[in-house]
Amino acid sequence: MLARGGQFRAGTKHNIIPAEARLSPNLRTQDARVRDRVLGAVRRIVEGECRTAGCPTLPEVTVRPGYPNTVNDTVLDGESSAVHRELFGPPTVLDFGPAMGSEDFFPPRARGRALRLLVRDVDPARGVGRGPRCAITRPLP
Structure with a gap:
């Protein structure tokens, strides 16, 4: 939560x-x-x-509909992981497990398959935010 x-x-x-x-x-x-x-x-x-x-009336609680959980497409996830392992080495691909997204990520049902990546500079020996800077400058297959 x-x-x-x-x-x-x-x-x-x-x-x-x-x-x-x-x-x-x-x-x-x-x-x-x-x-x-x-x-x-x-x-x-x-x-x-x-x-x-001592409020004179109880509060009004309004719940607005949220967004569905984002679940990566298994095939896209595997393909993307393979490409990243090839480009940056096996130790750089980590599975952090389920993560909470936000409304800035489109609902996958609206546009088809979904893949959400978390790209960080990571050095396995030193931790997140301690690795070499890198950028993907070409489209992934």
């Missing part, structure tokens, strides 16, 4: 207590059941804080 602050908006002036506040967190999960549990926890926490503060 990933939770980020997202956006918080309240009031129009620094010296006026607002009648309304909006909190828009970014919540990501890889499983629908986990998402339901997280959203339930968010509701309980927000409602509990309102009750404790």
Whole structure:
């Protein structure tokens, strides 16, 4: 699960207590059941804080639809990994497992097969961000 602050908006002036506040967190999960549990926890926490503060009404919690999990196309993943091993050497291709994407990556169902790459400068002996700089200057097959 990933939770980020997202956006918080309240009031129009620094010296006026607002009648309304909006909190828009970014919540990501890889499983629908986990998402339901997280959203339930968010509701309980927000409602509990309102009750404790003596709010006249409970908050309205609105959940907007998210984006589907991005799952790499197995064939593209294998082909891409093979090319990277050939270009940069076997130790440079690492499988970090599932990762949380964002809305800046297109929903794969909208455009066909998907492949999301994480390209970093990695030296296996020294770690991420410590390896030689490299760039792919030609299209991958």
